[in-house]
Amino acid sequence: MTENFQFTLKTTDGNARLGEISMPRGTIRTPAFMPVGTVGTVKAMYLDQVRETGADIILGNTYHLMLRPGAERVARLGGLHELIRWPYPILTDSGGFQVMSLSGLRKLDEQGVTFKSHIDGSLHHMSPERSIEIQGLLDSDIQMQLDECVALPAEPKEIERAMELSLRWAERCRVAFGEQPGKAMFGIVQGGDQPDLRVRSAQGLTQLDLKGYAVGGLAVGEPQAVMLEMLGITLPVLPTEKPRYLMGVGTPDDIIKSVARGIDMFDCVMPTRAGRHGLAFTRKGKVNIRNAKHAEDKRPLDDQSSCPAARDYSRAYLHHLVRANEALGGMLLTWNNISYYQDLMQGIRTAIAEGRYEDFMAETQEAWARGDD
Numbered sequence: 001m002t003e004n005f006q007f008t009l010k011t012t013d014g015n016a017r018l019g020e021i022s023m024p025r026g027t028i029r030t031p032a033f034m035p036v037g038t039v040g041t042v043k044a045m046y047l048d049q050v051r052e053t054g055a056d057i058i059l060g061n062t063y064h065l066m067l068r069p070g071a072e073r074v075a076r077l078g079g080l081h082e083l084i085r086w087p088y089p090i091l092t093d094s095g096g097f098q099v100m101s102l103s104g105l106r107k108l109d110e111q112g113v114t115f116k117s118h119i120d121g122s123l124h125h126m127s128p129e130r131s132i133e134i135q136g137l138l139d140s141d142i143q144m145q146l147d148e149c150v151a152l153p154a155e156p157k158e159i160e161r162a163m164e165l166s167l168r169w170a171e172r173c174r175v176a177f178g179e180q181p182g183k184a185m186f187g188i189v190q191g192g193d194q195p196d197l198r199v200r201s202a203q204g205l206t207q208l209d210l211k212g213y214a215v216g217g218l219a220v221g222e223p224q225a226v227m228l229e230m231l232g233i234t235l236p237v238l239p240t241e242k243p244r245y246l247m248g249v250g251t252p253d254d255i256i257k258s259v260a261r262g263i264d265m266f267d268c269v270m271p272t273r274a275g276r277h278g279l280a281f282t283r284k285g286k287v288n289i290r291n292a293k294h295a296e297d298k299r300p301l302d303d304q305s306s307c308p309a310a311r312d313y314s315r316a317y318l319h320h321l322v323r324a325n326e327a328l329g330g331m332l333l334t335w336n337n338i339s340y341y342q343d344l345m346q347g348i349r350t351a352i353a354e355g356r357y358e359d360f361m362a363e364t365q366e367a368w369a370r371g372d373d
Contacts, residue, residue, distance in 0.1 A: 275334030
């Protein structure tokens with residue numbers, strides 16, 4: 001650990017990168033998957049369990065936490081780490097995506113966005129400066145700039161307008177963030193599915209000399225091929241010595257293909273949301289435990305897994321729990337899924353270190369395709 005934010009690129013295998021982010025609250029091994037703790041909880045899991053699966057960092061959300069319990073209240077209670085009993089690094093999303101996707105009413109201008117809470121309809125204003133202020137009150141370790149995320153497909157002119165606005169907001173966020181030893185602010189590359197806009201956004205953000213760079217505005221409705229194409233265009237423009245974070249992605253297949261293009265950090269609600277709805281991720285592909293064929297299946301999800309949820313409970317029992325709407329069903333499947341994602345990341349890191357990432361990808365995809373039925 002260090003008193004400063006430091007990213008070390010240890011080795012590469014093709015475009016895949018093995019690295020490490022050192023911060024006062026801990027070390028983040030990259031490529032990393034960050035479980036999503038939107039409102040200060042990784043849904044259906046204890047944070048001690050999350051840590052035991054191998055997670056070095058979790059994500060919290062500015063939009064949700066400012067609405068409840070409130071950023072000022074969190075600060076009075078000692079900050080988010082103390083409140084939720086997670087002493088390790090936390091990244092907070094700026095809230096921009098949630099403002100655009102959840103609020104029923106919003107008014108956007110140069111100064112920021114005024115929006116209605118999806119909880120009680122109350123009006124709020126979020127400027128770039130206020131977003132950074134809230135993240136500071138939460139005491140998060142990695143803070144994201146406020147940006148405007150446009151759902152795809154969209155008109156190129158609309159994508160350009162939002163990208164340019166996000167660039168101006170990035171500069172304001174950088175000024176508001178100032179110098180905070182041991183912490184970092186990341187910029188967010190926008191530009192939709194327009195190659196020239198992605199390049200312009202990445203170039204503009206690079207000039208701000210930020211501690212890290214995220215690729216945003218993907219996984220918002222476009223095909224995987226478009227996402228991967230945009231990564232192939234964007235990542236070569238970003239500095240190699242800074243971490244790269246692909247926001248809101250994704251499936252295990254998205255992750256291994258994005259790592260191959262040079263992404264270092266990921267987050268997604270998929271493993272927790274899928275677990276609560278009866279879908280398990282395993283080494284042998286996805287298992288919909290709701291299916292009737294599992295009703296008398298005594299096999300565990302994965303007898304070779306280190307996770308008790310995958311190894312010690314029969315599919316028949318998991319099927320019963322999910323069909324009976326018992327909370328334990330979602331808890332066990334979420335535990336399995338977060339554990340699987342962290343095992344996948346460890347496999348990725350080991351393969352890059354050994355210079356066999358291409359083989360690892362092929363073997364992993366073949367195992368998914370074979371299944372286990």
